[in-house]
Each structure stands twice: as C-alpha cells, then as structure tokens.
Amino acid sequence: MPFSVEKIRADFPVLNQKVHGKPLVYLDNAATTQKPVQVINRLSDYYRNENSNVHRGVHLLSQKATEDYEQARTAIANYINAAESKEIIFTRGTTESVNLLATVLEEWVQPGDVILVSAMEHHSNLVPWQQLCRRRSAELKIIPVDSKGILDLEFLKKSLNPQVKLVAVNHISNVLGTINPVKEIVGLAHDAGVPVLIDGAQALAHTKVDVQEIGADFYAFSGHKVYAPMGIGVLYGRQTWMRRLPPYQYGGEMIDRVSFDEVTFNELPYKYEAGTPNVGGVLALETALQYVQKLGIEQIRKHEDLLLEKATNQLLQVEGMKIIGKAPDKTAVLSFLVDGVHPYDLGTLLDQMGVAVRTGYHCAEPLIKQMGLSGTVRASFALYNSEEEVDVFTDAVKKAVNMLR
Amino acid sequence: MTIKEKEQSVMEEFSLFDDWMDKYAYLIELGKELPVIDEKYKDNQHLISGCQSRVWLHAGLEEDKVVFTADSDAVITKGIVSLLIRVLSGHRPDEILDTDMEFLEKIGLKEHLSPTRANGLISMVKQIQLYAKAFQIKLNQ
Incomplete structure (x- = not known):
C-alpha cells in the first residue's frame, strides 16, 4: 500500500x-498520539454492542467480550512476537507496567544489590527503581549518556556483576530520540546473568519491536503513544519470570480459589490482572496495532x-x-x-x-x-x-x- | 490611579492590537524593558518555581502601600509579570485583596494564568495575595 x-x-x-x-x-x-477513526470506532462499538464483564459470565455477551479480549491478547502477543499470549499483561500504561515490576521484584533485590538505569530515562523508569533501591538498601547506578545522546556501553560492561539485579533502559529516548541498542544491551546483561527491562513507550509507534529478538525479560509500553486510547498498556514478562514472582494487586480475576483463611492465585496472565480490565482499551489497542501494521x-x-x-x-x-x-x-x-x-x-x-x-x-x-x-x-x-x-x-x-x- | 483605573488603561492599550503578534511583541517589549527587581532578591527565597519558567517576587511595605518588584527568566512571562506589578504595586493590602485580576482575561492572556502552564504566574498571583494578607495583618496590629 x-x-x-x-x-x-x-x-x-x-x-x-x-x-x-x-x-x-x-x-x-x-x-501522546492522535487516534484514527478505526480505533475510536472500535472503542465505541465495544460500548455500543458488546460491553459486559469478561471471564465470568455464562451469558452470550460476556462470552463474546471474553473471546474478543483474549483474541486481542493473542494478536498483541503476535505483534511484538511474544512466545506466548500469557506473557502479555494488560496495565494502564508504561508507568503502571514499570511500577508493577518494581513491586513484584521487591524480594529479588537484597541490601547491597545494584540496579542499573540509564541517564536518559523518563521519570517513570527511574523513580520506581530509585524507590525500590531505597526500600531495599540497594544502590541505583546510572549508565551515563554522552553529549550526543549515546549511552556509555563501556560503563555498562564494567558495571555488570552478580550484585546487579536488573538493567532498566528505554528503547527510544523521549527527549533525545536516541534509539538504544537494546539487543546488545540485553546480550551484555544476560552474559552476566542480569535480567533486563526495556521501556518501550516511545518505540512501538516508530520501530519494529520483537521481544524475542531483543531478548528482553520484560518490555513495557503504552497504547496511547501508538494511536490507541489512553489508559491501556502492556507489560510483557517472560513466563519463566512472571510465574515465579508474587502477585501485584489482589482481587477479581487473579483469584483461583479462596476461603476466609486461604487463597490460591490464578495462572498467568490473570495473576497480574486484578479487577475488571480495560476491555474496550485492549480491543482498541489491537485495532491501533493493526492500523500501524497495515501501513x-x-x-x-x-x-x-x-x-x-x-x-x-x-x-x-x-x-x-x-x-x-x-x-x-x-x-x-x-x-x-x-x-x-x-x-x-x-x-x-x-x-x-x-x-x-x-x-x-x-x-x-x-x-x-x-x-x-x-x-x-x-x-x-x-x-x-x-x-x-x-x-x-x-x-x-x-x-x-x-x-x- | 486606582487599581481599577490602571486595569482600564492596560485594557485600552491592548485593545489597540488587532492580532496576536502585535500583542505578544508588546509583551516581549515590556518583558525586555523592565529591570523590575533588585538582583539581590533573585535568590531561592524569592523564587516562585514553575516547571517551565521561573519567577522571582519581592514585596515591601512603604507606609500603608505594598510595593512589589519581580522578574522572570522567560520574557513573555516577564511581560505579564510587569503588567501585574504595574496594576497591583503601590496599593493598600485591602485594595490588592479586592482585585480579581479579570483584566488578564479581558486582554486575552488568561491562559497564561492556568495552573497547567506551570510558568509560575498563578503561584505569583497567590503569593501576591499572601503578601497582601500578611501586610494587612501587620498594619492592623
């Protein structure tokens, strides 16, 4: 076309x-990006014709909404080439995705450990880690950026050691426009056994994102920066990680069985989707990505x-x-x-x-x-x-x- | 001149401009002109922090009148600051407290006083009112 x-x-x-x-x-x-009529219509069609709560209704409308919702998850997983759709967790946006991760990684970070972030991070991929480090008496180390806006990979290489518990960097800088060599960063970190979060808020609208090719353990993005509505985002998390980590919020679909004394939690991805999800937002995000894909x-x-x-x-x-x-x-x-x-x-x-x-x-x-x-x-x-x-x-x-x- | 009369004269000046460019050119001129504050007051104590532009404000009492001096690092902000100072400085605290700053709306600059602009102006207006209130209390003692 x-x-x-x-x-x-x-x-x-x-x-x-x-x-x-x-x-x-x-x-x-x-x-934030503007929204095409296709996305606006998808959102409005959902509320006009399909609105009902997902995952729990025996009635037709709920089944239809659930089907569409899960189908959208699969489509979004395919779009970023996640190995499985259960690795797609819906959030409110990048900020919530990062905060979710910074909450559930609490035990992973011990006193004296190190988290590496870059000097070009948005506050949303800086402050959650700064606060986690504060809570855990860990150290936040900053990967410098030179005057051109290029990340100092030598510093990263030198700083990687078993004390480092996470590297968190953005894919594309919202200030400088720099496209970071995320695949290389992940490679370096993984050689040292360190997991990586990529903040992809600025990336989806401008570049191909293939989470398996990049190799990131976690990848966060927002719908509204890629022509989808506000209030919907994604945390991609490898299931080897997300299965082990504790829940983030409690209630709703994330519960498996519960008594007054005990509870077991649902499987991925529902374990991380407490409460009624933003179904309309998810469907419209799918449409937005289709729009980008078509062009x-x-x-x-x-x-x-x-x-x-x-x-x-x-x-x-x-x-x-x-x-x-x-x-x-x-x-x-x-x-x-x-x-x-x-x-x-x-x-x-x-x-x-x-x-x-x-x-x-x-x-x-x-x-x-x-x-x-x-x-x-x-x-x-x-x-x-x-x-x-x-x-x-x-x-x-x-x-x-x-x-x- | 009373505050109302000063507001009137500002509004008359601005009514001469038919397009935004003349209006902003005038604001820029005002902003460039005014050495409105003693350099020694351009410190953190007098800083009103907006995230976009910064404003410094000093207030003193001369007999029963409040005298304001101020500055900003952005020239358009400074232009508006100078309008506020021109209208409000040299008046009694109760007169200042009775003013609603509506003239800024009438000359089409209301958006600069919106909290979302984060240019320090709205905080400056609040600070002006706080000073007036404090001086009012002082004068009544």
Whole structure:
C-alpha cells in the first residue's frame, strides 16, 4: 500500500481543526498520539454492542467480550512476537507496567544489590527503581549518556556483576530520540546473568519491536503513544519470570480459589490482572496495532525519518540553533534550543501560530539538568505529519525567534 | 490611579492590537524593558518555581502601600509579570485583596494564568495575595 499522508490524515479527525485561528500542526506525538477513526470506532462499538464483564459470565455477551479480549491478547502477543499470549499483561500504561515490576521484584533485590538505569530515562523508569533501591538498601547506578545522546556501553560492561539485579533502559529516548541498542544491551546483561527491562513507550509507534529478538525479560509500553486510547498498556514478562514472582494487586480475576483463611492465585496472565480490565482499551489497542501494521512500520519509519531530517536541516538555518540529541540512531524526536531564547517563550509563540510542541524537562529532569540545561523545545513526529507541516513549523520557529531577539 | 483605573488603561492599550503578534511583541517589549527587581532578591527565597519558567517576587511595605518588584527568566512571562506589578504595586493590602485580576482575561492572556502552564504566574498571583494578607495583618496590629 503506498504511503499517502493525505489519505492517512483523513483517518484522524482531531487533526482537522484550527487553534488560535490557524490550522493545527500537532508535533507533540511523543507525549501522546492522535487516534484514527478505526480505533475510536472500535472503542465505541465495544460500548455500543458488546460491553459486559469478561471471564465470568455464562451469558452470550460476556462470552463474546471474553473471546474478543483474549483474541486481542493473542494478536498483541503476535505483534511484538511474544512466545506466548500469557506473557502479555494488560496495565494502564508504561508507568503502571514499570511500577508493577518494581513491586513484584521487591524480594529479588537484597541490601547491597545494584540496579542499573540509564541517564536518559523518563521519570517513570527511574523513580520506581530509585524507590525500590531505597526500600531495599540497594544502590541505583546510572549508565551515563554522552553529549550526543549515546549511552556509555563501556560503563555498562564494567558495571555488570552478580550484585546487579536488573538493567532498566528505554528503547527510544523521549527527549533525545536516541534509539538504544537494546539487543546488545540485553546480550551484555544476560552474559552476566542480569535480567533486563526495556521501556518501550516511545518505540512501538516508530520501530519494529520483537521481544524475542531483543531478548528482553520484560518490555513495557503504552497504547496511547501508538494511536490507541489512553489508559491501556502492556507489560510483557517472560513466563519463566512472571510465574515465579508474587502477585501485584489482589482481587477479581487473579483469584483461583479462596476461603476466609486461604487463597490460591490464578495462572498467568490473570495473576497480574486484578479487577475488571480495560476491555474496550485492549480491543482498541489491537485495532491501533493493526492500523500501524497495515501501513507498515518500515514505511512509517522512513516517512518520519524524512520529516526529522528535513526539520533538522531547516532549523539549523536559524542562528544560535542547538539540536539536543545527535545520536546517529535517532528517530521522530527533535529537541532543540536557541541561544538567548527561553523554551517557554518559543513554545508560547509557536502555539499562537497553531504549532503544538512541548517545552520543559519532558519528565527527564535529571538528564536535562546534567546537560546543563533548564529545558528544551521538543517537536515529535508521527505517521500523519506532513512535509508541509514541517515547513509551517520551521517557519514558525524562525518568526518566533525574530520576535524574541 | 486606582487599581481599577490602571486595569482600564492596560485594557485600552491592548485593545489597540488587532492580532496576536502585535500583542505578544508588546509583551516581549515590556518583558525586555523592565529591570523590575533588585538582583539581590533573585535568590531561592524569592523564587516562585514553575516547571517551565521561573519567577522571582519581592514585596515591601512603604507606609500603608505594598510595593512589589519581580522578574522572570522567560520574557513573555516577564511581560505579564510587569503588567501585574504595574496594576497591583503601590496599593493598600485591602485594595490588592479586592482585585480579581479579570483584566488578564479581558486582554486575552488568561491562559497564561492556568495552573497547567506551570510558568509560575498563578503561584505569583497567590503569593501576591499572601503578601497582601500578611501586610494587612501587620498594619492592623
């Protein structure tokens, strides 16, 4: 299927609007992506026609919902090439996935142990580990990032030893756009017998994710950053791990048998899905991934790389332009600063011109501060962004900088 | 001039601009112009932290009037800060406490005072009111 941005844009109703009287140019996709009608319809169809609680009804509606729900789990497992669908645990999003893991790994981490995270982590893949280390008197070690935005793999190699209980890094940085060599990282960690969590929040929309090829023990992502609704996410966990680890929350489908004195817990994946799940969200996530699959992730990546390159080149024409994040392996995220211009001012003026970007720390305060900055402006691209929008954006930056200087 | 009269004059100034660019160019000009605070007050004690831009605010009492000086690291924020100072500084605490800052809405800058902007302005307004309250108590003693 040829990649036609014009046709794609027709699927995203939200894009067809004006803000401050100007056509919306939505470049805050790393925060959340817009949803195609297919996804919106799937969610609404579920509530119109199928809504009922899964796994416990004898009636037809419940059986249909359960079937669809489990079918979606299988489809999502296939999409990321998990060995088994029971390795897909539904959560509210990446943040909950990481917190779930940080809770159930409590006993795995003993006083004096080490957890390794990278300096480019989102707060959601930093603070849960920082807090776990605090509770367990363990040490949180930070894998440094160089000025280009590349992870220091030598540091990782040197730091791996039997005291290390987990390596947690993102697949793609939400600030720098760096694509981390996750397969290599997993290989290094596994050679030392250390399990790995990959935070894939930014990855699903931009690159192929094959959890078996990567080899990660755990892989977390959010639906809303890959064209699915908010409030649905996944924790992929290898069953050899998840079978051994204790439950996270108690009640509902995660119970097998219970008396007032005793309880046995359900099998995977239900053991980790206490309470009524977000069935509509799961079905719509399946639809979102189908949407991406139909367009082809390689095609999407090619298109977004083109936008990134064009935007980067055009921004560099601005005097005093500083691109933050220059890793050779980079995608879809463009962080920048202009000498003498405050990110907040630039963001405010861009908004007036209809261009939606993000300014500030991007939930990665330690990284930004370590780079000696107090924030950046970030434009992030998605499959529906056009080359014309890149022109509008870079012209708007030039205009704003002229006003501010 | 009373606070109301000052608000009126700000609104009249802004009514001259037909498009956003002129309005923001004016705010930027205001922001660039004003050396509004003594450098020694630009410390952590006077910092109102927004996650996006930072604001420093100092308040002093001159007879029965509160005098505010302030600054921000972002120039648009600073422009709005200077409007707030122009309207509110030099008035009695009770007058300040009676003000609803509606003029910012009328000149189309209300969104800058939204808590989600995290630019420090809404906290600045709250801090101004706290100072006014504190000075009011002090004056009544």
